[in-house]
Amino acid sequence: MPVDFSQVNPLPEAVASLERREIAALGLDTAALEELSLAYRRRAFFSARVENERFLAIAKAEIQKTVNQYGINRDRASFVANLQKTAESLGMTDAVDPADRGTIRDISSRRRLELIYDIQTGLALGEARWRSGLDVDLYNAAPAQELVRGSLRREPRDWPARWKAAGGRFYDADGRLKDESATTGRMMALKSDDVWKRISRFGVPWSPFDFNSGMVERNVRRREAVTAGLVRKGERLTPPSTEDLDTEAPSVSIAGMPEETKTELVESLGDLAVVDSKNERLTLDETAVSDFMVAADDGTVEPKARLSLGDIPEADGAEVEIVARDVADLLAEKDAAKLEEWDELPGVLWMPDEVRRERDESTGVESFLFFARLFGFEWEAVVEMLEGNRFGRLVGFYRRMK
Amino acid sequence: MAAITITKNEAGDFLGKLQGELANPRGLVAALVSRLSDVLVAHFTERNLEPNSKGWRKSGFWGEMASRTSPGEISDTRGEVVIADYRLAQRVHGGTITAKEKGSLAFPIHPLAAGLRAGAGGSGDFSSFTATTGIKLFRPGKPGAKKNVLAGLVDGKLEFFYALAKSVTQAADPNALPSTEKISEAMGDETDAYLEEWEAANT
Numbered sequence: 001m002p003v004d005f006s007q008v009n010p011l012p013e014a015v016a017s018l019e020r021r022e023i024a025a026l027g028l029d030t031a032a033l034e035e036l037s038l039a040y041r042r043r044a045f046f047s048a049r050v051e052n053e054r055f056l057a058i059a060k061a062e063i064q065k066t067v068n069q070y071g072i073n074r075d076r077a078s079f080v081a082n083l084q085k086t087a088e089s090l091g092m093t094d095a096v097d098p099a100d101r102g103t104i105r106d107i108s109s110r111r112r113l114e115l116i117y118d119i120q121t122g123l124a125l126g127e128a129r130w131r132s133g134l135d136v137d138l139y140n141a142a143p144a145q146e147l148v149r150g151s152l153r154r155e156p157r158d159w160p161a162r163w164k165a166a167g168g169r170f171y172d173a174d175g176r177l178k179d180e181s182a183t184t185g186r187m188m189a190l191k192s193d194d195v196w197k198r199i200s201r202f203g204v205p206w207s208p209f210d211f212n213s214g215m216v217e218r219n220v221r222r223r224e225a226v227t228a229g230l231v232r233k234g235e236r237l238t239p240p241s242t243e244d245l246d247t248e249a250p251s252v253s254i255a256g257m258p259e260e261t262k263t264e265l266v267e268s269l270g271d272l273a274v275v276d277s278k279n280e281r282l283t284l285d286e287t288a289v290s291d292f293m294v295a296a297d298d299g300t301v302e303p304k305a306r307l308s309l310g311d312i313p314e315a316d317g318a319e320v321e322i323v324a325r326d327v328a329d330l331l332a333e334k335d336a337a338k339l340e341e342w343d344e345l346p347g348v349l350w351m352p353d354e355v356r357r358e359r360d361e362s363t364g365v366e367s368f369l370f371f372a373r374l375f376g377f378e379w380e381a382v383v384e385m386l387e388g389n390r391f392g393r394l395v396g397f398y399r400r401m402k
Numbered sequence: 403m404a405a406i407t408i409t410k411n412e413a414g415d416f417l418g419k420l421q422g423e424l425a426n427p428r429g430l431v432a433a434l435v436s437r438l439s440d441v442l443v444a445h446f447t448e449r450n451l452e453p454n455s456k457g458w459r460k461s462g463f464w465g466e467m468a469s470r471t472s473p474g475e476i477s478d479t480r481g482e483v484v485i486a487d488y489r490l491a492q493r494v495h496g497g498t499i500t501a502k503e504k505g506s507l508a509f510p511i512h513p514l515a516a517g518l519r520a521g522a523g524g525s526g527d528f529s530s531f532t533a534t535t536g537i538k539l540f541r542p543g544k545p546g547a548k549k550n551v552l553a554g555l556v557d558g559k560l561e562f563f564y565a566l567a568k569s570v571t572q573a574a575d576p577n578a579l580p581s582t583e584k585i586s587e588a589m590g591d592e593t594d595a596y597l598e599e600w601e602a603a604n605t
Contacts, residue, residue, distance in 0.1 A: 081519040081530035137432030234602030
């Protein structure tokens with residue numbers, strides 16, 4: 001059996017998985033991030049409370065190098081060293097509360113950077129393994145998987161309880177199904193079973209299933225799956241579709257949002273978003289978005305028609321400056337306390353130089369520009385935002401604004 | 403980076419003939435590739451669960467090997483398993499690693515240094531060790547002192563954190579990959595299992 005070390009062949013699905021993820025410097029904490037839909041989070045490259053796009057772009061590039069196996073020194077220690085240096089050069093270490101130094105809240109700490117490395121590489125590689133296992137012959141050879149420990153933890157989570165709560169069944173050491181009341185045993189299920197998504201903090205059927213969990217999925221061979229009653233002998237199985245993972249539209253929670261805000265937000269998005277009142281989520285209608293946009297001959301994308309929000313003119317920098325100042329004044333009158341909060345927002349939005357000067361006087365400009373982008377000025381940015389990556393930010397800003 | 407290829411020769415002449423008669427020869431190759439991948443993943447995971455030989459913080463190297471192992475291309479006659487990590491070659495074959503001109507390789511000799519870069523790793527003079535521990539590294543310069551080390555002061559006391567060398571020769575790790583016997587046994591078992599299924603589906 002030849003072992004060939006001469007080829008450089010990364011796992012293509014892992015490479016693709018990372019390429020699909022767009023930088024999302026949302027600056028939201030973990031709880032707020034979890035309000036965003038899993039579909040949105042699957043397409044975004046972010047880290048809790050990180051608002052610096054450049055930092056995330058470098059982190060993503062470093063992760064891509066390790067997954068692509070580009071160059072040497074692409075291990076976790078090198079990632080930590082490179083990102084610590086990046087955080088320092090971007091002035092991010094100065095912003096860390098002294099009480100948080102070295103903890104998981106410190107973006108330059110080893111613990112935090114190792115976590116980013118483990119989660120981002122883990123999810124990309126996990127997706128690659130899972131997708132490759134959907135080849136019909138590979139799937140029939142090992143149609144199920146088992147949740148097992150892959151790394152030791154000092155204080156392991158109670159995974160059997162989580163498995164049970166997610167609707168998982170337990171099997172004995174010989175792989176036979178236990179009584180429904182069982183609370184321990186081997187945790188096995190078909191790869192197509194939604195229990196895998198339900199146990200995952202990230203909503204995907206591959207590991208890692210949670211931060212620092214140490215739990216991994218192990219293939220269950222077909223013979224074992226037959227013993228477990230998961231497959232009938234001789235039965236030819238069809239691998240599960242990946243359609244829901246590939247096409248699920250991004251959505252965000254609007255739970256707890258004041259009715260007035262909800263109405264305003266929904267009206268401003270028009271047909272582009274659908275409200276799920278029962279689950280209090282706002283889902284982007286991607287078909288409507290693509291119908292809304294037309295591709296020009298030069299490859300750029302333009303709107304078929306403008307969203308309606310009064311008569312904001314097609315503005316050059318000077319006009320933006322004037323309107324921005326008005327809006328800033330308006331916002332300042334409205335809620336001074338909120339403006340203080342906005343002061344903490346980074347200058348991640350594009351703005352012309354003239355307007356940038358205004359920024360020091362009022363961060364309301366940023367909020368205005370956000371809506372200016374949405375409603376008329378920068379259509380490419382609007383497309384980018386509506387197509388997923390910035391959708392969460394839209395609602396995030398809306399929340400802050402209100 | 404490793405790609406381990408299975409050909410129908412692996413299954414022996416008898417199976418080679420049988421394979422020709424199967425309606426779906428790719429199915430057998432896929433089953434063998436899948437099983438080999440599982441054997442490798444189980445082996446790497448087992449190694450990942452071993453405690454660090456020095457009792458230090460673990461690097462997670464073997465866990466990474468497990469997560470980077472996946473079936474590759476499969477056809478009717480051959481298939482491969484990919485271990486997408488260039489570092490495995492060094493473990494399997496061993497070899498000499500030499501520092502760049504004027505540079506040195508730094509090896510942790512203290513638990514605090516495990517998994518942290520002294521100053522290399524594409525980071526120039528930046529020290530991940532110092533950024534993490536707050537301890538500044540230096541080469542002790544007093545006469546008679548060890549010079550091929552990086553030390554630091556901890557509560558006013560000198561401690562050695564890294565050994566420096568121009569090159570290092572690492573021996574091959576005989577357990578980097580599962581034994582041939584283990585793989586052969588798994589391949590035989592998988593072939594039996596495949597034939598049982600084939601029989602059940604065709605009778």
